[in-house]
Amino acid sequence: MSVQSIAHVGNYSYLPAVLKENQDGWYIEYYAQNPQTGEMKRFRTRMNKAVKRFAKKSDAKKYCLDVVARLNCKLLDGWNPFFEGEDSRLYVTLTDVSELYLKEMKKELRPDTMRSYSTYANMLLSWVNAREPGLFCSLFNSAKATRFLDYIYNERNVSARTWNNYLKMSRAFFNWAVTKGYAKENPFNKFSLKKKEKKERTTIDADTRKRISVYLEGKPFLLVCMLVYHSLIRPKEIRNLRIQDIDLRNHSIKVAGEIAKNHNTRFCAISPQIESLIESLGLMKYPQNYYMFSDVETMSPGSKKLYDAKFTKEWAKLRKALGLPSTMQLYSFRDTGIWNMLKSHVDDLSVMQHADHSSLDITTIYANHYDPNLVKIINENTPEF
Structure with missing residues (x-):
C-alpha cells in the first residue's frame, strides 16, 4: 500500500x-x-x-x-x-456532535444557561482532545466518563454542587446524543449526585441593612439590594429588567417568563421605600425599553444590559468597606426577605408564589437560616416550666 x-x-x-x-x-x-x-x-x-x-x-x-x-x-x-x-452517526467526532448540540440548544436555552453549557462543552472537549484527539462520540464510554468527572472534582477542585451541575449537563448532552443516534448509551447514567454542602449564607439583620442603606444612599445599587430583599427578585433577573416592567400604579414590577429562572411570569410587590428610590433616581424619565441598570460605571438605565459580574463586584466592594462576613452575600437579601415575611406571619403560599418557588419545601429551606436573636425570642415567649 x-x-x-x-x-x-x-x-x-x-x-x-x-x-x-x-x-x-x-x-x-x-x-x-x-x-x-x-x-x-x-x-x-x-x-x-x-x-x-x-x-x-x-x-x-x-x-x-x-x-x-x-x-x-x-x-x-x-x-x-x-x-x-450501522448508522454512520456513530462515527462522528465528539467535537462535531458538541457543536451540533450547542447549536440546537441555543434555540431553547436562555443566554445565561447557554453560557454554562458552552463552558461545560469547552471543558469536556479540552479534556478529551488532550488525550484522544478526534474521538468519536460513540466511543466515549463509562471509563472515560469516570476519569473526566474525577478530573473535574479533584484537579479543578470544584464543590459538590458544581460537580453535580457538570454531571447533569453531561447526562443532558449524552441523552441528546443517544436520541440523535450519535451514541448507543449514556456513559454518565451510572453516576449519582454528590451530597451538597449546606449553603453558606447568613441572613442580613436590620442593623446591617441600615448600615448598607446609609453607605449606598442615593445609589442605584441600593435599589438592587431592595429588589432582592423586598421583591424577592433574583440578581440575574434584575439585570434583565426594563423600565417598562415598573408599574408604580399597581405597586409592582413584572418579571417576564423569558427572564425568570423558572420561566414563570410574575408580578413582584414593590414597597413605598422602593417606589421612592425609583422616583429619586429618575428611572421613569428614561425610554421604556431601556434596561433599569446598564451603565458600567453609574449603573444608570441604558440600551445595553449590564455585564454578568457587575452586581457581584459591587457587593464585594460594599462588604469590604463595611467589614461584613463572607457569608453575607447579595443573595442573602432574598433569604432574609423570605425569612422575615414568614416571621411576620405572611402565609406560606403567598411567600412561595412571591419568591417564585416550585414548592413550599424550597421556601422552607431558604427560610431555614440562623437567627442571632433566636435565644432571646425563645426565652421571652416560652411560658415557664
Whole structure:
C-alpha cells in the first residue's frame, strides 16, 4: 500500500479502488480505515462471476472499470465499508456532535444557561482532545466518563454542587446524543449526585441593612439590594429588567417568563421605600425599553444590559468597606426577605408564589437560616416550666 496514494475524506482515510488481475482472474482492491482502530484494512471483490456474461474481454474490463469508478465515487462521498449495517452517526467526532448540540440548544436555552453549557462543552472537549484527539462520540464510554468527572472534582477542585451541575449537563448532552443516534448509551447514567454542602449564607439583620442603606444612599445599587430583599427578585433577573416592567400604579414590577429562572411570569410587590428610590433616581424619565441598570460605571438605565459580574463586584466592594462576613452575600437579601415575611406571619403560599418557588419545601429551606436573636425570642415567649 502506497502512503502517497492514500486519500482523506472527513475523518476517514482510504486507498482508492483499482482493478487487478492474477491467475484466478480479475478483482477490485481498495483499503478503508477502521474508524475504531484507525488501521487501514484491505478489501477485495472477485469479479469472475460478473464477467462471465460478457463475450468480449474488452467489454468485461469496461464493466469492471465502471464498478471501480462508482466505488471510488462512494468512497469520495464518505462511504466506509465499516458503516455497513450501522448508522454512520456513530462515527462522528465528539467535537462535531458538541457543536451540533450547542447549536440546537441555543434555540431553547436562555443566554445565561447557554453560557454554562458552552463552558461545560469547552471543558469536556479540552479534556478529551488532550488525550484522544478526534474521538468519536460513540466511543466515549463509562471509563472515560469516570476519569473526566474525577478530573473535574479533584484537579479543578470544584464543590459538590458544581460537580453535580457538570454531571447533569453531561447526562443532558449524552441523552441528546443517544436520541440523535450519535451514541448507543449514556456513559454518565451510572453516576449519582454528590451530597451538597449546606449553603453558606447568613441572613442580613436590620442593623446591617441600615448600615448598607446609609453607605449606598442615593445609589442605584441600593435599589438592587431592595429588589432582592423586598421583591424577592433574583440578581440575574434584575439585570434583565426594563423600565417598562415598573408599574408604580399597581405597586409592582413584572418579571417576564423569558427572564425568570423558572420561566414563570410574575408580578413582584414593590414597597413605598422602593417606589421612592425609583422616583429619586429618575428611572421613569428614561425610554421604556431601556434596561433599569446598564451603565458600567453609574449603573444608570441604558440600551445595553449590564455585564454578568457587575452586581457581584459591587457587593464585594460594599462588604469590604463595611467589614461584613463572607457569608453575607447579595443573595442573602432574598433569604432574609423570605425569612422575615414568614416571621411576620405572611402565609406560606403567598411567600412561595412571591419568591417564585416550585414548592413550599424550597421556601422552607431558604427560610431555614440562623437567627442571632433566636435565644432571646425563645426565652421571652416560652411560658415557664
